[in-house]
Amino acid sequence: MSERLVVIGGDATGMAAASQARRLKGAGELEIVVFERGHFASYSACGIPYWVGGAVRERDDLIARTPEEHRERDIDLRFGHQVLELDPAGHRVLVRDDGGTESWTGYDKLVIATGARPVRPPLPGIDAPGVHGVQTLDDGQELIDTLTGQESGAAVVIGAGYIGVEMAEALIQRGYRVTMLHRGAEPMSTLDPDMGALVRKAMDGMGITVVGDAEVTAIRTGADGRVRAVGTADGEYPADVVVLGLGVRPATELAAAAGLPLGEEGGLLTDLAMRVRGHTDIWAGGDCVEVLDLVSGRLRHIALGTHANKHGQIIGTGVGGGYATFPGVVGTAVSKVCALEVARTGLREADATAAGLQFVSVTIESTSRAGYYPDATPMTVKMLAERRTGRLLGTQIVGQEGAGKRVDIAAVALTARMTVEQMTTLDLGYAPPYSPVWDPVLVAARKAVAAVRAAGW
Amino acid sequence: MSERLVVIGGDATGMAAASQARRLKGAGELEIVVFERGHFASYSACGIPYWVGGAVRERDDLIARTPEEHRERDIDLRFGHQVLELDPAGHRVLVRDDGGTESWTGYDKLVIATGARPVRPPLPGIDAPGVHGVQTLDDGQELIDTLTGQESGAAVVIGAGYIGVEMAEALIQRGYRVTMLHRGAEPMSTLDPDMGALVRKAMDGMGITVVGDAEVTAIRTGADGRVRAVGTADGEYPADVVVLGLGVRPATELAAAAGLPLGEEGGLLTDLAMRVRGHTDIWAGGDCVEVLDLVSGRLRHIALGTHANKHGQIIGTGVGGGYATFPGVVGTAVSKVCALEVARTGLREADATAAGLQFVSVTIESTSRAGYYPDATPMTVKMLAERRTGRLLGTQIVGQEGAGKRVDIAAVALTARMTVEQMTTLDLGYAPPYSPVWDPVLVAARKAVAAVRAAGW
Numbered sequence: 001m002s003e004r005l006v007v008i009g010g011d012a013t014g015m016a017a018a019s020q021a022r023r024l025k026g027a028g029e030l031e032i033v034v035f036e037r038g039h040f041a042s043y044s045a046c047g048i049p050y051w052v053g054g055a056v057r058e059r060d061d062l063i064a065r066t067p068e069e070h071r072e073r074d075i076d077l078r079f080g081h082q083v084l085e086l087d088p089a090g091h092r093v094l095v096r097d098d099g100g101t102e103s104w105t106g107y108d109k110l111v112i113a114t115g116a117r118p119v120r121p122p123l124p125g126i127d128a129p130g131v132h133g134v135q136t137l138d139d140g141q142e143l144i145d146t147l148t149g150q151e152s153g154a155a156v157v158i159g160a161g162y163i164g165v166e167m168a169e170a171l172i173q174r175g176y177r178v179t180m181l182h183r184g185a186e187p188m189s190t191l192d193p194d195m196g197a198l199v200r201k202a203m204d205g206m207g208i209t210v211v212g213d214a215e216v217t218a219i220r221t222g223a224d225g226r227v228r229a230v231g232t233a234d235g236e237y238p239a240d241v242v243v244l245g246l247g248v249r250p251a252t253e254l255a256a257a258a259g260l261p262l263g264e265e266g267g268l269l270t271d272l273a274m275r276v277r278g279h280t281d282i283w284a285g286g287d288c289v290e291v292l293d294l295v296s297g298r299l300r301h302i303a304l305g306t307h308a309n310k311h312g313q314i315i316g317t318g319v320g321g322g323y324a325t326f327p328g329v330v331g332t333a334v335s336k337v338c339a340l341e342v343a344r345t346g347l348r349e350a351d352a353t354a355a356g357l358q359f360v361s362v363t364i365e366s367t368s369r370a371g372y373y374p375d376a377t378p379m380t381v382k383m384l385a386e387r388r389t390g391r392l393l394g395t396q397i398v399g400q401e402g403a404g405k406r407v408d409i410a411a412v413a414l415t416a417r418m419t420v421e422q423m424t425t426l427d428l429g430y431a432p433p434y435s436p437v438w439d440p441v442l443v444a445a446r447k448a449v450a451a452v453r454a455a456g457w
Numbered sequence: 458m459s460e461r462l463v464v465i466g467g468d469a470t471g472m473a474a475a476s477q478a479r480r481l482k483g484a485g486e487l488e489i490v491v492f493e494r495g496h497f498a499s500y501s502a503c504g505i506p507y508w509v510g511g512a513v514r515e516r517d518d519l520i521a522r523t524p525e526e527h528r529e530r531d532i533d534l535r536f537g538h539q540v541l542e543l544d545p546a547g548h549r550v551l552v553r554d555d556g557g558t559e560s561w562t563g564y565d566k567l568v569i570a571t572g573a574r575p576v577r578p579p580l581p582g583i584d585a586p587g588v589h590g591v592q593t594l595d596d597g598q599e600l601i602d603t604l605t606g607q608e609s610g611a612a613v614v615i616g617a618g619y620i621g622v623e624m625a626e627a628l629i630q631r632g633y634r635v636t637m638l639h640r641g642a643e644p645m646s647t648l649d650p651d652m653g654a655l656v657r658k659a660m661d662g663m664g665i666t667v668v669g670d671a672e673v674t675a676i677r678t679g680a681d682g683r684v685r686a687v688g689t690a691d692g693e694y695p696a697d698v699v700v701l702g703l704g705v706r707p708a709t710e711l712a713a714a715a716g717l718p719l720g721e722e723g724g725l726l727t728d729l730a731m732r733v734r735g736h737t738d739i740w741a742g743g744d745c746v747e748v749l750d751l752v753s754g755r756l757r758h759i760a761l762g763t764h765a766n767k768h769g770q771i772i773g774t775g776v777g778g779g780y781a782t783f784p785g786v787v788g789t790a791v792s793k794v795c796a797l798e799v800a801r802t803g804l805r806e807a808d809a810t811a812a813g814l815q816f817v818s819v820t821i822e823s824t825s826r827a828g829y830y831p832d833a834t835p836m837t838v839k840m841l842a843e844r845r846t847g848r849l850l851g852t853q854i855v856g857q858e859g860a861g862k863r864v865d866i867a868a869v870a871l872t873a874r875m876t877v878e879q880m881t882t883l884d885l886g887y888a889p890p891y892s893p894v895w896d897p898v899l900v901a902a903r904k905a906v907a908a909v910r911a912a913g914w
Contacts (some may be wrong), residue, residue: 012894044827044829044894046827046887046888046894047827047830047889050829050830055830055831056830061829062829304887305887306884306885306887306896309894310882325882327882329884330884332885332886332887334887334888335888336888336890336891341891343886345884345886370501370504372501372507372519373507374512404886405859405862405885405886405892406865408863408865408883408885408896409865409866409869411883412866412869412883412885413869413873415873415875415879416869422872425767425784426865426868426869427763427764427787427788427789427802427872428763428789428862428865428868428869429800429802429868430503430761430762430763430790430791431503431790431791431793432501432503432504433793434791434793434861434862435862437469437503437762437766438763439865
């Protein structure tokens with residue numbers, strides 16, 4: 001007898017889960033229905049800033065697999081279908097279809113992949129034309145329509161996280177004068193402030209005005225109703241377009257209403273096989289769940305396409321009768337702002353303190369290539385290590401070409417719970433075009449060893 | 458009472474050891490004498506191809522620390538001093554100074570950092586003008602003198618290892634028509650032949666003629682005694698200049714004559730603190746020792762500046778009364794041939810077989826960036842995993858920008874003895890300019906997991 005898998009949400013996690021389940025079970029064994037509220041599936045939201053900036057030409061370039069490809073594999077992908085209610089006890093979901101008709105659909109297995117929703121503070125004027133989020137392809141298209149429909153002028157980006165800095169780059173490439181307003185002392189609060197300061201300085205050099213400690217109070221519109229400026233407690237910034245990059249929150253209202261377990265950051269709680277805790281027939285993954293931070297031991301909400309894809313793969317394996325688990329994350333992220341590469345993994349100083357850890361922290365300057373090799377660029381590496389044990393706790397890198405992906409060295413070392421002393425003898429690739437003879441990560445590890453020793457027992 | 462440290466060889470290992478020992482012990486406690494046969498110290502031999510090719514302008518750019526800097530730190534660096542004999546029982550070395558005078562110098566502690574010597578087969582004509590090795594700065598200067606003293610014409614590189622391919626690039630940049638002759642079926646025998654074939658194809662595309670299975674029989678000279686051609690069993694290749702890139706052997710004649718222990722590949726044998734086995738007052742490191750391959754469990758001779766520098770650091774720490782060890786290598790190397798990046802770590806198929814391991818091997822094609830991001834380039838990743846356990850055994854990567862240093866992910870995973878299944882959930886840096894949502898290394902790990910499963914118990 002055929003079972004039915006219902007998937008809520010047709011982006012990375014949902015479609016990866018559906019595809020993997022289909023690989024393991026044919027259509028005769030498993031019916032797969034995906035309800036997607038919007039009109040796109042399997043797309044790279046991470047690519048939206050590059051589409052807006054013009055590096056990616058076509059919206060469809062961001063779509064990894066077309067709806068037709070999914071349907072050819074007997075995945076019944078239904079756009080414009082919004083799930084209104086979950087009934088775990090009844091094994092069914094209430095769906096409103098694109099014609100507005102509501103009906104219940106039963107499931108044997110359910111995957112919740114509802115993703116995240118951008119933070120949208122209730123500011124006066126926030127819904128004015130010219131104010132844009134950049135979460136979905138529809139958002140991206142609307143922003144591009146705004147940009148192409150007017151002369152480039154002043155742009156304000158609110159928020160200085162990954163999306164904020166990537167959108168600042170995109171708007172610079174569109175010819176806008178860009179101001180980035182953010183709450184903290186320094187941009188990129190995923191870094192320690194001293195490393196965030198390097199990003200600010202680099203953005204200054206790119207002509208982006210970065211305003212910290214900014215409290216946005218209102219978005220002012222003109223007589224035509226369109227955005228004109230962004231008001232803060234300290235003054236007003238002219239704006240022909242505003243982009244919101246204030247982060248996201250798990251979209252778990254449906255799950256919450258159904259009584260499914262949520263964590264402190266609002267994400268669904270799952271077991272290691274990505275099953276919702278206490279529910280053997282419901283899986284969840286991607287931007288709507290919390291994941292274990294392997295370094296701090298805490299649950300965190302981290303919205304990243306790479307986790308979403310892994311979750312989908314693991315969920316699909318479980319749904320298909322196989323076995324796979326997601327052990328957790330170490331908190332790796334890498335971002336680009338024009339020529340600047342910014343990366344981090346593990347804990348910031350504040351995270352380490354909050355986790356009850358005592359630590360040493362070192363920062364070194366090195367270069368991307370042997371110093372004598374052409375186009376060697378400066379690179380700053382900050383490294384945190386636990387006091388006494390010397391275990392690596394985190395690494396942050398700010399530099400140019402070749403800086404960002406170097407964080408992977410530390411990400412793997414964190415996963416393996418290496419000490420900074422163990423890291424000093426890592427056998428990393430060396431050739432003058434790619435690294436000084438001591439890779440910058442090794443230089444940082446050596447300095448961290450000395451700091452651990454100096455901190456004493 | 459002051460002790461005397463004698464260091465034989467003033468390049469990476471020797472000077473790093475001397476510098477680190479000096480950091481730990483002042484001149485009042487430790488006298489440091491370095492005997493260097495040549496006239497340069499602390500230089501990057503790895504940079505010579507880029508100096509010859511023109512990317513690095515000045516010879517002195519390759520010198521990391523000047524003799525004056527060493528001498529200011531009370532390191533008595535003596536150029537033109539050749540050590541002729543070691544007398545471990547007498548704690549002394551026989552030295553011929555730059556004036557030709559021979560005398561014995563006593564030591565309390567001795568560091569042997571005699572490096573490696575290029576393989577120079579006894580071919581007819583091999584000593585002719587125009588035939589060059591590229592091991593030392595003097596070699597590099599002589600080659601540059603040859604190149605600048607004639608019109609660019611035909612060049613033959615003998616050998617297709619790292620030096621061979623890097624010199625092929627350098628000669629192309631100098632405007633030469635380059636032929637590379639090598640013994641194996643494919644260039645870069647540090648890779649499996651299927652990956653070496655990718656290098657050959659790329660070099661073909663750069664206009665380098667790569668001739669495999671070539672047995673060089675003679676170097677033919679003209680009436681002026683200069684090189685004219687390279688003869689092989691299958692024909693002759695015109696050559697206005699010849700570069701030898703046939704690898705190196707440990708320069709351990711002195712050590713052998715003194716009865717110090719050598720391994721199967723001719724390198725000195727040390728303990729984990731880099732002390733020569735059986736000799737508490739003698740350390741050795743760099744290109745003249747054998748190191749433990751952590752993956753195969755065998756001792757190997759690997760001449761690489763990055764190991765040499767680490768050894769020097771560890772030796773200097775031990776000499777200075779501290780404690781540090783070198784656990785071994787996993788066999789990482791990365792190389793550049795024009796836009797091509799070639800990297801490897803761990804075992805090739807032949808190495809794994811020789812080590813008694815059974816394994817699966819997979820190869821995948823991916824890209825350096827998200828497929829939709831501009832300038833995404835193809836990347837081939839080959840991965841070996843142990844049968845049953847799924848432990849990672851080796852990774853080889855051939856691609857373009859961003860390919861080479863990706864091997865570090867596998868290098869750290871090898872060090873941590875991770876399985877390919879553990880690797881599939883590694884939290885690697887992801888952003889569209891730097892990686893597809895599944896990093897190529899993760900794609901390879903996923904395929905390797907499937908292969909391990911398919912290979913059965």
